[in-house]
Amino acid sequence: MPRTTLEPVATYRVQLTPDFTFAEVTGILGHLCDLGVSHLYLSPILEAMPGSQHGYDWSPPARIAQALGGLDGFRFLREHARALGIGMILDLVPNHVGVASVAHNPWWEHVLTFGFDSPYATYFDLYPADTDTIYLPYLGRAEDLADLRLDERDWLVLGDIAVPTAPGTVAPGDDPLEVHQRQHYRLVAHDGTQIGYRRFLTVNGLAALRQEIPAVYDATHGWLQELVADDLLDGVRIDHLDGLRDPVGYLTRLRADLGADRLIYVEKTLAIAEELDPSLPVDGTTGYETLQLIEARFTAPTGAIELEETFRTISGGREGxxxxxxxxxxxxxxxxxxxxxxxxxxxxxxxxxxxxxxxxxxxxxxxxxxxxxxxxxxxxxxxxxxxxxxxxxxxxxxxxxxxxxxxxxxxxxxxxxxxxxxxxxxxxxxxxxxxxxxxxxxxxxxTARLVSSQELGCSPLIPAINQPDFDERCSWRAAHWPRGLNALSTHDTKRAEDVRARIAVIAQTPQRWRIFVDELWRMAPPPHSWVCYYLLQNLVGVWPDQALPDEQMRARFSAFASKTLREGQVVSSWSDPNPRAEADVLRWLDTIQTGIPGLAVSSFVSLIADAGREESLSRKVISLTLPGVGDIYQGTQWWDDSLTDPDNRRPVDYTRSLDHPKVQAVRAALAVRRRHLDSFGPGSDYASLTVRGPAAAHLIAFSRGHRGVAAVVVVGVRLALMFNSPVTRGKAYVELPPGIWVETTAGEEFTGSISADALLADKPYALLELKS
Incomplete structure (x- = not known):
């Protein structure tokens, strides 16, 4: 039976957990179809370490997790999705494997038991240096070894750590410390530098795999090859491509396995001026470069300069x-x-x-x-x-x-x-x-000049971009990566798209922000000025529109703050926690979320909240219509106040109202895309439209088309804080391409030069189609 290839319109990312399995995803397919999504994009589906809520710590042998529904549950989901015209993209994790629970990883258990004599030793990227010893960074401190004991299996146990022993190395009555010295491994402090396996960044519970070895590739991709043979997927997303020893070789073999018509997306951060290597046999990245492009275009450059002075003052002279x-x-x-x-x-x-x-x-x-x-x-x-x-x-x-x-x-x-x-x-x-x-x-x-620019793919050094550079990058993308993903939020982003959109509005009112910060600092002097300044911007980003934070929000933000304090390694760290300093900061956060300080924060949020909402809608529509394929992270078709993981992996309430401005924006944008596939896919055109008038800087306007003929016009509001009245909107004019253009929601017709007031009415975006 010939395979039917689905042209991607938009992907929808779902985070699977034991509480949100294939069966639950099947239940939301109708909603995704209603949104206009073309591809369901699943988090890792393989068996993982016990208690895993994300699946990136998968465990061999590679097989679909029973907790998610197993192969039968996956087939059921695939069949229902295909019946609705929705394709399937799977998240692959080739770079590493979970080793936190040795008993649940037979390859790792065999290596620890037999050392470099194990046939699985070549599977892992072991680096023994001058010895044949594998260092395991499992200890809080070296002194913890005093509590080592042997269990009934003759495994060495320390708290919740359990590791096997080599045959013949344990006799009745042996001292556990002496047994430890006889093994092919040594337990060492978690922050030690003598690590016998290459970890993913500094995550000790993950061990790197050597995909450049054919036997390792076969052992980790056999399940995928079976799914391909049964046509059970339409594409893959490759996690942390740059962590592989030979990314090009890996992708070459993967493309051969998947065939020419299945999608391959790679998770890869690019430097600001860097382009994805055109020789790679992929359809694009997961979209951090587009996230940066949109973030920068929606940031006021002059405001960012003024915020630099505020940050220097707050931080005692540190440059932002x-x-x-x-x-x-x-x-x-x-x-x-x-x-x-x-x-x-x-x-x-x-x-x-x-x-x-x-x-x-x-x-x-x-x-x-x-x-x-x-x-x-x-x-x-x-x-x-x-x-x-x-x-x-x-x-x-x-x-x-x-x-x-x-x-x-x-x-x-x-x-x-x-x-x-x-x-x-x-x-x-x-x-x-x-x-x-x-x-x-x-x-x-x-650093904290403007934390919305401190996101994956972004750079606080380059918070803004001008229109010509924006258009040049969009045109390049249309010509070279028309199927690359356009992300605004992912499971790895530091802040959800709506949170960043609100924080970015601060750059539109830097003087009022400075007054607010000075007032707040007088009312509630912070224990560490610039660390608290960083946290304040994030707090403003998630602050409720009409009230003080409730207990749940305060608990979520405290967890975020504690993680931030340790990762920043200024007042505390994971390896050397400072509970007193952390408590001081958390008490300060409690103070500014209540009473008069809390009212001051609410007052400032009320000044920027509406503009943040408008820009979030504009950003969403633009992300779904720029060159590339829109990627919607779970729940972001509604307002989302998530911060970094695990906060952004909370369960999504899919019973929320569909009569929501963001849902309507997604529907409208994807409906236009579906009606004009040639104007958005390979071979499509992107063209910037002329915007003139005193308020022209407040609009992003472009057309999408095919073979030089524009079929769709997209207009979005930027810098919305000072662009909220009919008078102001009447001072910006969009020059439409030749023809009669129909606005998709109201059905109004326009031609020639049209004011933003007439075109947008009270919306922050407009989608127009050429009248046939």
Missing amino acids: DGDRLWERARELRESVLVSSFPDRLQRITDLLSARDHQVPPHILRQAVSLLVSSSPVARPGYPATTEAVLNRIDNLAAENLVAAPGCEVLATAIADPDYAPEAVARLGEATVAVYGQAIEGIGYNR
């Missing part, structure tokens, strides 16, 4: 932008490389030293550290990144003469794929891991 912030980012990446990933740094150095015996290892190490700390691309090693990386290495050599010989070796390795391929692969992995930990994990919690 400019060269010094870039330098701090470099310093932070270098510090994290040395403190959290020294094993990776040493591994790259060893590999280069083995290739070039003339340059001293410490010089090579310095060159590697410099490049990892200032890479111009997300991950060196892709063919398209070569020129940018070589230019950066040349600059580093000129700036650091001592490291110049090491830079020369690095340049040779980057330029010549056969010179030191393993070193380049490890260099790429290290660069990604260090950036994720240093910038997204720590750095984004340490």
Whole structure:
């Protein structure tokens, strides 16, 4: 039976849990069909570690989780979705596997039992350094080993940690500490640097897999190949592509398995000026670059400059932008490389030293550290990144003469794929891991000029973008990645799209914000000024429209604040918690959510809330109609006040009213897309429309079409705070393309130059179709 290919219109991401299984997803298919969604996009569906609420810690052998409904439940969901014309995209996790519970991972158990003699040892990216010992960072402190005991299976047990012992290493009455010394592994402190397996970032419960080995690929993808054979999926999303040793090789084999017509999306962060390598056999990324593009276009550039002064005052002189912030980012990446990933740094150095015996290892190490700390691309090693990386290495050599010989070796390795391929692969992995930990994990919690620009794919250094650059990037995307995803929220974003939209409005009223902050600081002096300033912006983003935060909201925000304080590593950290400092900040947060301080926050929120809602609707429509495929994260068809995970993975109430402005916006945008598939898919056109008048800066306007003929016009409001009256809206005019244009909701017809007041009425967006 020939396969029917579904052209993607929009995807809808669902987070599966033991309480929201395939059966529950089947129950919402009618709603997704009503929205206009073309593809259901599922979180990982394989068996995972006990109690997992996300599935990224899956456990071998690879099989569909019974807790989610098993293969039969998945087939049932697939059949119902296909009957409604909805395709299926699955989230694949090739980079790592869960190892937190050894008993639930037979591969890992075998490796710990038999060490490097286990046939599964080659499955994992083990790095024993000078010994054949695998270091397990399971301990709070080294002294915890005093509580080690043996259970009835002769496993070593410490609290909720249980690890197997090798045959013949335990006799009745043995001291557990002595037994521990006989094993192929050693339990070490969780923040130790001698790690015998390459972790995902610094998550100790995940171990990296070597997908470049055919046997590992076969063992981890057999289930997928079976689904493909039965035509049970239409595409995949690849988690953390840059964590693989050989991303290009992996994608080449995966494309061969899936065939030419199934979708492949890769989770990959790109630097601001970086493009996805066109040689990759994929349909695009999961959309962080579009998130950044939209976020930047909706941020007032002059307001961001004024907010820089506020942040400097609040923080005692710390810069929120400019060269010094870039330098701090470099310093932070270098510090994290040395403190959290020294094993990776040493591994790259060893590999280069083995290739070039003339340059001293410490010089090579310095060159590697410099490049990892200032890479111009997300991950060196892709063919398209070569020129940018070589230019950066040349600059580093000129700036650091001592490291110049090491830079020369690095340049040779980057330029010549056969010179030191393993070193380049490890260099790429290290660069990604260090950036994720240093910038997204720590750095984004340490600066606070405007926290809406501190999001995945974004950069606080470049919070805004002008119209010509915006249009240029959109045109490029239409030509090169017409099926790439356009995300506004994901399960990994730091703040939901509606929260960011409101926070960004602060840049439209920076002086009133400064007055408000000064008043609040007088009423409730913070225990740590700029850490509390960071938290305040987030609190304003989630603050209720018409009331003070209730107990549930306060509990959610306290959990977010506690996580933020430890990840920022300023007043506390995961490895060295400071309960007193954390308590001081949490008490301050309680203070400003009640009484007179709480009323002051409510007053400021009331000033910006409506503009935030309007811009959120505008952003949503634009994300669904720009070049690419709209991606809707679960629940974001309604207002969403979520913060970072696990807050953004809370259950979604699908019984909410469908008579909601955001639901209506999604329906309208996707209905237009479905009626004009040629104007949005491969070969479609994007063209910026001329907007004139004193208030022109408040509009984003473009057309979508095919073969030079515009069929759809999209207009969205930006900088909405000062664009809310008919008089002001009458000062912006959109030049429509030739023809008669029909507004999709009211059915009004327009032609030529039309004012925003007439076009939009009281809405923050307009969708128009060419009258046939």
